[in-house]
Amino acid sequence: MKFRLLGPVGACRGEESLPLGPSKQRSLLVTLLLDRGHVVPMERLLEALWDGEPPNSAVSNIRTYASRLRGTIVDEWRRPRVLGRNPGYLIEADEDELDTAVFANLTGAGYTTLTAGQPDRAARYFREALDLWQGAAGEDVPRSRYLDRRLSALDEQRLAVVEEWINARQQAHDDADLIADLRRLTETHPLRERLWGHLVLALYRVGDIGAALAAFQRARTVLIEDLGVEPGPDLVRLHQAVLARDPALGRPAAYPRAERRPAASVRPVAAMWTPRELPVAAPALIGRDREVASVVATVAARCGEDGGPAGVPAVVAIHGPGGVGASAVAVRAATELIALFPDGQLYADVRAAVVINPATGIAGILGRFLRALGTPAGQVPSGVDEAAARFRSASADRRLLILLDNAADEAQVRPLLSASSGSAVIITSARKLAALDATAHVEVAPLSDRDAARLLATIADVDGAEQSLRTLVDLCGGLPLALRIVAARLACAPEVPLERLAAQLVHERRHQRALACGDLRISYRSAAA
Numbered sequence: 001m002k003f004r005l006l007g008p009v010g011a012c013r014g015e016e017s018l019p020l021g022p023s024k025q026r027s028l029l030v031t032l033l034l035d036r037g038h039v040v041p042m043e044r045l046l047e048a049l050w051d052g053e054p055p056n057s058a059v060s061n062i063r064t065y066a067s068r069l070r071g072t073i074v075d076e077w078r079r080p081r082v083l084g085r086n087p088g089y090l091i092e093a094d095e096d097e098l099d100t101a102v103f104a105n106l107t108g109a110g111y112t113t114l115t116a117g118q119p120d121r122a123a124r125y126f127r128e129a130l131d132l133w134q135g136a137a138g139e140d141v142p143r144s145r146y147l148d149r150r151l152s153a154l155d156e157q158r159l160a161v162v163e164e165w166i167n168a169r170q171q172a173h174d175d176a177d178l179i180a181d182l183r184r185l186t187e188t189h190p191l192r193e194r195l196w197g198h199l200v201l202a203l204y205r206v207g208d209i210g211a212a213l214a215a216f217q218r219a220r221t222v223l224i225e226d227l228g229v230e231p232g233p234d235l236v237r238l239h240q241a242v243l244a245r246d247p248a249l250g251r252p253a254a255y256p257r258a259e260r261r262p263a264a265s266v267r268p269v270a271a272m273w274t275p276r277e278l279p280v281a282a283p284a285l286i287g288r289d290r291e292v293a294s295v296v297a298t299v300a301a302r303c304g305e306d307g308g309p310a311g312v313p314a315v316v317a318i319h320g321p322g323g324v325g326a327s328a329v330a331v332r333a334a335t336e337l338i339a340l341f342p343d344g345q346l347y348a349d350v351r352a353a354v355v356i357n358p359a360t361g362i363a364g365i366l367g368r369f370l371r372a373l374g375t376p377a378g379q380v381p382s383g384v385d386e387a388a389a390r391f392r393s394a395s396a397d398r399r400l401l402i403l404l405d406n407a408a409d410e411a412q413v414r415p416l417l418s419a420s421s422g423s424a425v426i427i428t429s430a431r432k433l434a435a436l437d438a439t440a441h442v443e444v445a446p447l448s449d450r451d452a453a454r455l456l457a458t459i460a461d462v463d464g465a466e467q468s469l470r471t472l473v474d475l476c477g478g479l480p481l482a483l484r485i486v487a488a489r490l491a492c493a494p495e496v497p498l499e500r501l502a503a504q505l506v507h508e509r510r511h512q513r514a515l516a517c518g519d520l521r522i523s524y525r526s527a528a529a
Helices: 023-034 042-049 057-070 099-115 121-129 144-173 175-188 193-205 209-227 231-244 289-302 326-336 350-356 361-372 384-395 410-416 450-458 466-476 480-492 499-509 526-529
Strands: 002-004 010-013 082-085 088-091 312-321 345-349 401-407 422-431 441-445 515-517 520-523
Touching: 002 088, 002 099, 023 042, 023 057, 023 144, 042 057, 042 088, 042 144, 057 082, 082 231, 082 384, 099 121, 099 144, 099 384, 121 144, 144 175, 144 193, 144 350, 175 193, 175 450, 209 231, 209 326, 289 312, 289 326, 289 422, 289 441, 312 326, 312 466, 326 401, 326 422, 345 350, 345 361, 345 520, 350 361, 350 410, 361 410, 384 410, 401 410, 410 422, 410 520, 450 466, 466 499, 480 499, 480 515, 480 520
Parallel strands: 312 422, 312 441, 345 401, 401 422
Antiparallel strands: 002 010, 082 088, 515 520
């Protein structure tokens, strides 16, 4: 059997294409294939098929869709591949049956051979991997927010492999043949600075220095007009190297192609840049002065000029129940500490990374951190242990601030710690990570009724009876996320009286529905806790 996600969704038994049914049924298949071999719980299936509050018949509908898929997707021995397993469903598919798994294996082989100094062979692996794509990932299924995150991650991986394919060909001195591909790619993906960098370098190496400089100016214009930002330091450094005719770029081709230097003789241009990855701080942070001050004081005391013990970063672990605002405290404190960390700030949503790919989520974070610190993508190890060791080496002489958001346990965090005494790591989690050797643990508790009312009044125009306001505050349980959802619902329907919204939320709570608005969501059980 063969399953396709890299383009239109499909399933085949031999040469026979199997009917997959209506869009929701295909979305269910996509969700199961994204976690091939693992049970996908019913709660996640509901999130994948419906945005916001699912209909009352949702669970029944999913069971119907699964039953139909189980009858359709059977192998040559008539064994169903979709199976019911508490608390949800799973699909059985071997690595060579699912195109995303084949893609991952081919790209892994490409990275390995590129690291081993075989760019020609690596380019062939990358090309074979890219040939699996027939369009955007899951392009013919409706994308809920959950599926959009998962499928967009695949689309991003495709672009990353395109860049590595270009990189491998450039290392093999295929510059002349690259230019047409790079011009097409920079038109299709004009905000990918790395593609512009490859085009500038390719044009320089074939001797068209004017076109190389024009390509840089075109990239700069696009970035300013579309994003309002100047090119990043890597592209700026490359532009300066072209202006200076830096020998590190490989000399322009004013000689026959057969006489070009082998790749080993060309020194790479340094790729040191300063990552600035912190999220934007919440505009209103009420009742959290003590927690923010505690984090800032702990880090500042440990990461002053003298720093702490050699090789030991400052680690501050912030904990509190979901929706309490631990992340907002961490981001605000980190923002106030930026000046202490001139070598950059790194950020990762640990929970999101693990949800998207449970098997390789932590390794993916390490890979992104390493690339942000200048490690070429082809030299990033795929395993957690080796990538963690490489990250400790890359960060050892840097003063970095690392924010690890939404960690589940100590095991997720340990590989992501820097080895620099001048660095700091701020962690957020729902429970106290007591087994972690932290410099300090900071608890974030629900807001007092007074602070909760102040926050609601700050972010929403709450003109109504005091009793209704008190009811809204009580329903939110002192959780800023719940209060923000209530404020958003007020903004969506300003004509609805406060009393009616309070009554509506009381009704929802009795029926155990989640408190939600847009992409914000929290269970009433969390608010009640």
